Amino acid sequence: MRFAQSSLGATRSCPHCRTTILQSSTTCPACRHVLRISAAKVPSKPLASMEPLRLEATVRQPEGGGGCEYCLTVVVTSDRGEELTRQVISVGSLRPAEARTFAVVVEAFSAEAVQGRPLLEEPAAGLAGS
Numbered sequence: 300m301r302f303a304q305s306s307l308g309a310t311r312s313c314p315h316c317r318t319t320i321l322q323s324s325t326t327c328p329a330c331r332h333v334l335r336i337s338a339a340k341v342p343s344k345p346l347a348s349m350e351p352l353r354l355e356a357t358v359r360q361p362e363g364g365g366g367c368e369y370c371l372t373v374v375v376t377s378d379r380g381e382e383l384t385r386q387v388i389s390v391g392s393l394r395p396a397e398a399r400t401f402a403v404v405v406e407a408f409s410a411e412a413v414q415g416r417p418l419l420e421e422p423a424a425g426l427a428g429s
């Protein structure tokens with residue numbers, strides 16, 4: 300079975316936080332707001348997803364240390380080595396004995412599941428703003 304590839308990876312802006320999200324998302328992964336969808340088209344099953352990657356690490360400063368600064372940057376690179384996205388997610392500092400846990404999660408949605416997804420009522424805000 301073939302699927303139209305044109306809608307795969309289509310994006311829109313979250314109406315709540317303006318983060319660029321997948322058109323097929325029913326919940327914003329950034330602000331976690333549930334996005335309005337057409338009631339007549341709500342699927343009976345939730346969108347099947349895979350979590351092909353989850354990295355989690357804790358940076359802890361020793362009790363007697365001098366603290367540190369941190370910068371969490373996420374880089375997405377294509378299989379040809381092209382940098383597709385580079386984003387600084389958070390910067391901050393840690394005092395002695397403080398810790399921060401950093402988690403990076405990549406969710407993937409099969410083309411089959413995305414094609415069966417209902418359309419959002421609100422049109423993509425694409426070129427508006429920022």
Ligand SMILES: [Zn+2]
Pocket residue numbers: 313314315316317318327328329330331332
């Ligand atoms: Zn949002």
